[in-house]
Amino acid sequence: MTPFAKFSLLAATTALLSTPVFAPAFAQGGGDFRDCLQGIKAEATRQGVPAAIADKAFQGLTPDQKVIDLDGRQPEFSLTYAKYVGGTVSADRIAKGQQKMAQHRALLDALQAEYGVPPQYIMAFWGIETNYGTYMGDFRVVRSVATLGCMTKRTVFFSNETVQALRILNMNHMTSEQMRGSWAGAMGNMQFMPSTFTKWAVDRDGNGRIDIWNSLPDAFASASNFLRGIGFKPGLPSSEEVFLPKGFPLDQADTTVEKPVKAWAAMGVKRAGGAALPASDEPASILLPAGFRGPAFIIYPNFKAVMNWNRSTLYALSVGILARQIAGGPGVQQAAPEDDQPLSRETVIDIQTRLARLGLYKDDTDGLLGPKTRSALRLFQQQTSLPADGHPSAETVRRLQAVR
Ligand SMILES: [Ca+2]
Structure with a gap:
């Protein structure tokens, strides 16, 4: 796995977590693994999963310390545009995407006709998520999501993911042993979370099972169905x-x-x-x-x-x-400035603290460079006659840190 794959994964997971979710009664967390699994089993049963399915999946199951460690790891630096895009859009990935698109053209065209998602987008997600199926992750998904649901603060989201994983097992798509993914439970060619699978995955090759690991028709159709479901429409690009x-x-x-x-x-x-x-x-x-x-x-x-x-x-x-x-179009023409440096969490906290002291920033000093921090930077730039792009350029940060 490249560092970028890990970053993308982290981003995906935090993204899902930022969605406010009503805390279901079965989500317990708190550190007692067996009790927590019992709560998840009860909810799965309520959602139609036979108790035997949960019993089998949870038999001898222990928390995965590696997953807990990975979850506790905070990215130390925010990636710059140049670093991120440079890492995800490589010449090799473009060439491989073109080759894969030609290879699967008939299937991708049929999917575009049905779902409205152009082939190059399916290839782009596939390329970025798993480098065209070359790293799909080898963690046992049930163990990962149960660990995150029961042993970390991400109780609500991952308890539900565990319930959804049991539902997938109940639909007999694969065994718990076969159900592998990233440390955070993202599965198959397109890195679907269990809840994405139960909501959007489809059996395209018609063998009666949804296999987003080994069947590219299933994986591509599932991605197309998901994208249409979350608002992708034919017409303009993204x-x-x-x-x-x-x-x-x-x-x-x-x-x-x-x-x-x-x-x-x-x-x-x-x-x-x-x-x-x-x-x-x-x-x-x-x-x-x-x-x-x-x-x-x-x-x-x-x-x-x-x-x-x-x-x-x-x-x-x-x-x-x-x-x-x-799709054969041009690359980005304008180069990014070379003096743009990744900012450490401490630097972003320092920026936020200084902006707050100037009365320009009222949100948490959380070290995350979000839209509110950018808006505050814009105000500071306007006050100091810098180009007000809201971007934490070296010049803007230097000027801010010089304020007494
Ligand atoms: Ca299938």
Whole structure:
């Protein structure tokens, strides 16, 4: 597994966890593994899983210390746009995606006709999630999700994932031993969580079993069905690079600012290379993931669908960039600034603390560089006559740290 695969996985897991979930009564946590498993078994039974299925899956089951350790590990640095995209969209991954797309063309075309998701997107998710099926993870999923549900603070989310894993076993798709995945329970070619499997996975090859590990028709159809379900629609791509006109108001480059594509075109925004934007009334935003000196992107409604798969902006941008190049389109033309450094958690906390002291930031000093921290940075940049792109550039951070 590459570090990027791990990062993507971490991002996916935290993304899912950030969704507020009503705490079900069966989710106990608290550290007593057997008691916790009993609670999960009771809920699974309530959802129609015979007790024997849970008994068999839980027989002799112990918590996996490796999973607990991996869960406790905090990413020390936030990745920059250049590092993240450089790691996920490699020349090798583009070439392999093109080759795989040609190889599975008939199936992918049929899926596009049925679900509305273009082949290059299925290839891009497949490439980023598991490097086209080459690393799907070898942790026992039931053990992983039960450990996370019972032995960590992620009780609610992972107790439900354990129930869903038991439902999959009950549907006789595979044995508990065969059901393998990432340390956090993401399974198969597309790294589906058990709850994604029970909701969206489909049997495409018609053998009566859903096998997202060994059957590419099942894996690709399941991904297509999932993407359609979370809002992917035929038409515009998820994102594309644009050129901004001189004097473009930088405070408009924010995901919270939405305008029809036509309105951006009227402001002088063009496709990278100079062609006109599509004549569309769809809502869109402009994003500067590496600040005003780096590339600009227009993000279309399908970007939100991609973020419903993984709630990381850089992940979603990478999917769009990779998909475009797998389909034979151009790569990103504008280079990212070379002095952009990954920020450590401590540096981000320091930035947040200083912004709070200036009365510009009122949220938690959690060390996570989110939209609220960016908004506060934008305000600071406006006050100090820096280009207000909300990006923590070396210059912005230096100026902020110089304030007494
Ligand atoms: Ca099948």
